[in-house]
Each structure stands twice: as C-alpha cells, then as structure tokens.
Amino acid sequence: MKDRQLLQETYADLLHNETDSDLLQLVQDLDSICNAPHPPASLNWTEVRVMHTEQMFEKRANILPFRARSRQWRPLRHARILVATIVLVLVLVGVGSVAPISNRLDGNQTAHAYTQVNQTQQNQDVKVTLLGAYASNSGTSLVTTVQIGNERGHLVVPDGTLTYQQENLGISSGSVFVAHVSRPNLSCQFYSYSAAHPPVDARMITLIWHVDQINIGQFPLTHDPGQTIHRNWTFQFTVLFHHDTSSPDTSTINLTQC
Amino acid sequence: MEYGYTLAIDSEPDEVDDEAALVEAAKANPTAFEPLYQRYKARLYRYLLLRVRREEDAADLTQQVFLKALSALPGYRVRGIPFAAWLFRIAHHIASDTYRLKKSAISWNALSDDEQLIAEVNLEDLILQQERLAHLHQLLDQLDPYKRELLALRFSAGLSTREIALVVGKSQAAVKKQLTRTLQSLKEQMV
Numbered sequence: 001m002k003d004r005q006l007l008q009e010t011y012a013d014l015l016h017n018e019t020d021s022d023l024l025q026l027v028q029d030l031d032s033i034c035n036a037p038h039p040p041a042s043l044n045w046t047e048v049r050v051m052h053t054e055q056m057f058e059k060r061a062n063i064l065p066f067r068a069r070s071r072q073w074r075p076l077r078h079a080r081i082l083v084a085t086i087v088l089v090l091v092l093v094g095v096g097s098v099a100p101i102s103n104r105l106d107g108n109q110t111a112h113a114y115t116q117v118n119q120t121q122q123n124q125d126v127k128v129t130l131l132g133a134y135a136s137n138s139g140t141s142l143v144t145t146v147q148i149g150n151e152r153g154h155l156v157v158p159d160g161t162l163t164y165q166q167e168n169l170g171i172s173s174g175s176v177f178v179a180h181v182s183r184p185n186l187s188c189q190f191y192s193y194s195a196a197h198p199p200v201d202a203r204m205i206t207l208i209w210h211v212d213q214i215n216i217g218q219f220p221l222t223h224d225p226g227q228t229i230h231r232n233w234t235f236q237f238t239v240l241f242h243h244d245t246s247s248p249d250t251s252t253i254n255l256t257q258c
Numbered sequence: 259m260e261y262g263y264t265l266a267i268d269s270e271p272d273e274v275d276d277e278a279a280l281v282e283a284a285k286a287n288p289t290a291f292e293p294l295y296q297r298y299k300a301r302l303y304r305y306l307l308l309r310v311r312r313e314e315d316a317a318d319l320t321q322q323v324f325l326k327a328l329s330a331l332p333g334y335r336v337r338g339i340p341f342a343a344w345l346f347r348i349a350h351h352i353a354s355d356t357y358r359l360k361k362s363a364i365s366w367n368a369l370s371d372d373e374q375l376i377a378e379v380n381l382e383d384l385i386l387q388q389e390r391l392a393h394l395h396q397l398l399d400q401l402d403p404y405k406r407e408l409l410a411l412r413f414s415a416g417l418s419t420r421e422i423a424l425v426v427g428k429s430q431a432a433v434k435k436q437l438t439r440t441l442q443s444l445k446e447q448m449v
C-alpha cells in the first residue's frame with residue numbers, strides 16, 4: 001500500500017493536492033485493487049517468442065527463410081532442383097528412411113510450421129546453423145545449413161544425438177533432403193530422428209542436439225566425396241511440441257522459394 | 259488495423275529515448291522485444307484483468323496482445339509517441355473485440371495478500387478495510403464499462419491522461435473530466 005505522499009505524487013492529476021480524506025482513501029483503495037493481481041507464472045516471454053516465430057513460419061506458407069542471392073542463380077534453379085531430387089533418392093536408398101517415399105513427394109499434405117531456432121555454432125572452418133525444428137510424437141525434424149569455409153555446393157549432413165531431459169531420443173535412419181542450394185557456400189538439409197521416448201504431456205520441450213560429425217556428400221555436388229569431419233557442435237533450443245502423429249518429414253515444406 | 263501514430267506529444271525525454279532504443283532493437287530483431295515484454299507484462303495483465311474480470315482470460319489476452327504487438331511492431335513509429343499508449347491501444351481493441359464486459363463477482367482471491375498482512379492494523383480495522391474493498395469491487399462491477407476502462411488504464415496500466423486519451427480516442431480534457439467525475443461518484447457511493 002502506498003503511503004500518502006507517494007500517492008499524491010503518483011496520482012497528482014487526480015488529487016490536485018486535495019486534502020479530501022475520502023478521496024484520498026478511494027484513490028488508495030483503487031491503487032491497491034488495481035495493482036494487486038500478479039501475473040501467473042505461465043506468462044513468460046519464451047512462449048510468446050516461440051508462438052511468434054511459429055506464426056512467422058506459417059505466414060510464409062512454410063517457405064524456408066531464404067532469398068535468392070542474385071539473379072545469376074536463376075537460370076540454374078531447375079537444374080539444381082533436379083539434381084537435389086536425384087540426390088534425395090540416392091541418399092534414401094543408402095541411408096534408409098522413416099517414411100514411405102510416396103509420402104515424401106506428395107505435395108498435397110499440409111505444411112508443418114517449424115519453430116525458428118536460428119542458432120549457429122562454428123568449429124574451425126565448419127559452421128553449422130540450426131534454422132528450425134519441428135517436434136512431434138513421431139519425431140523431430142531439424143532444418144540445418146552447413147558452411148565449410150568458402151567451398152560451395154556441398155551436400156553436407158550433420159549427424160549426432162538428440163537428447164530430451166538427458167534421455168537420448170535416438171537416431172533413426174535419418175532421412176536427408178537437400179532442399180536447395182540457395183546461396184553460395186550453403187546447402188540445406190532436413191532430417192528426422194525417431195522419438196524413442198516422446199514427451200507426451202509437454203507443450204514445449206527443450207532439446208539438446210549434439211553433432212559429432214559432418215558427412216560430406218558422396219555425390220557430384222562436391223569435389224571431396226565421402227569425407228567425414230569429426231568435430232563437435234552442440235545446440236540447445238526450446239520448441240513447441242506438436243501432439244500429432246504425422247511424421248514431420250520434409251516433403252510438406254515448400255522449397256521452391258529457396 | 260493500423261497502429262501507427264504521427265501525433266507528437268510531450269513525454270519524459272529519458273523514458274522516450276530508452277523505450278525508443280528498445281523498440282528499434284526489437285524491430286530489427288524480435289527476440290530483443292523481451293525487455294519491453296518484461297516491462298509491461300504486469301501492467302497489461304492487471305489492466306486486462308480489470309476489463310475481462312477473469313484471470314485465465316486476462317492471461318490469454320495478455321499473450322495475444324504481445325503477439326499482436328510483435329506483428330505490428332514494424333508499423334510503429336517512434337516520434338515522441340509513448341510506446342505504452344500504442345501497446346495499450348492494442349490491448350484495448352483486443353479486449354473490446356474479444357469480450358463483452360460482464361458484471362461478475364470478484365473473488366476474494368483477487369485482493370492483494372498485502373491486505374491480509376497488515377500486522378500493525380488491529381482486527382477491527384482489518385475487517386473494515388476488507389469490507390470497504392469488497393464494496394468498492396462491487397461498485398466497479400456495476401460501473402459503466404467505459405468508466406471502468408478509464409480507471410483500469412489509469413490505475414492498472416499506470417498511463418497518464420494524455421496516454422489514455424490516445425488509447426480511447428478522446429481528448430485529454432474529456433478523459434480527465436470523466437476520471438474526475440467517476441472518482442467523485444465512487445467516493446459518494448462509498449460513504
């Protein structure tokens with residue numbers, strides 16, 4: 001409860017140096033009533049931030065947050081998408097997948113709203129950026145880009161372990177999809193981990209993704225095929241947990257904007 | 259709905275500069291909105307609680323207001339205009355659009371615990387105080403929604419009469435007159 005002097009200062013426009021004790025008491029009571037409630041602990045910035053980034057993703061119709069750097073890439077765009085699609089098929093054959101290929105190329109599915117993460121970790125000349133994530137009962141899909149020095153055109157797959165509350169969610173045969181070579185030096189990959197112990201009741205979850213190797217593609221996009229770089233990159237991030245059973249696979253993301 | 263303003267009003271220069279810097283930072287990077295969120299969270303919640311009268315609804319609306327503010331932030335112009343007025347105008351519209359103001363009983367839980375922890379006040383005074391506050395709650399419930407909104411903006415949100423005028427779209431003189439009359443009326447009913 002404010003003392004009288006503070007009350008006079010705070011509400012000088014209402015009290016006008018009044019000595020009316022009834023008015024003073026009323027103002028004091030209103031001050032007490034109106035400033036008494038405390039916001040619940042559930043009101044927190046993290047929730048607003050996550051919801052806002054999710055809205056931003058939805059507004060862009062789940063288009064990756066890339067823009068074409070310059071017109072010079074445009075003429076090669078269709079060729080690169082074709083190459084990326086071929087790479088996808090070959091990688092899925094080699095690595096395996098968690099979802100039927102027929103689902104993967106189905107463009108009619110509803111796009112998933114990934115939570116934007118935008119964390120970057122660098123180890124020597126390799127910079128790994130976790131752009132976003134989609135976590136659900138079926139698994140967690142991570143949108144990443146990797147930059148290796150000044151080299152361009154790599155198909156690079158970060159590989160590691162995904163942990164939730166010190167529990168290893170496990171790694172399925174990760175599916176890799178090269179979204180698009182959107183800018184020089186960067187390539188985009190999505191891959192899913194099957195959730196061994198999904199947090200069924202959580203609304204938001206904090207995940208730790210520890211990357212322990214980078215697999216450079218085995219395909220003609222790179223001039224160092226099959227190379228693996230063993231280093232460490234660690235990301236900790238909080239995302240919305242979607243209580244659906246749809247696989248957060250990458251076929252439901254529109255990649256043509258890359 | 260556009261939330262930008264071009265009117266210039268008097269404000270404390272330090273407050274405006276401080277808030278202007280925070281707003282500009284948030285416009286460049288939404289994650290930098292957090293200081294503004296922490297600064298206004300409690301005031302916004304209390305204002306909305308007084309408007310919608312339910313804690314759960316007030317909490318939901320508080321988050322909605324901040325989400326809307328984040329989305330509309332690129333349209334906000336810092337030209338000596340209080341950010342508070344802009345933010346509470348969003349809250350004013352969201353509360354008005356979403357809910358009808360209903361008369362509802364306020365639970366005793368809405369009263370501050372401070373009212374119950376005044377150790378120096380004897381029991382009789384404490385009971386009288388609680389009765390007085392309960393009576394005031396009832397009067398607020400019965401109050402015209404616009405008058406209650408003005409009280410909420412002044413006491414819960416802590417806005418000046420100039421800022422309140424921007425929120426409700428009236429002149430500062432009209433706001434001040436209405437507040438004075440409302441207090442006078444309440445005072446007479448409290449006696």
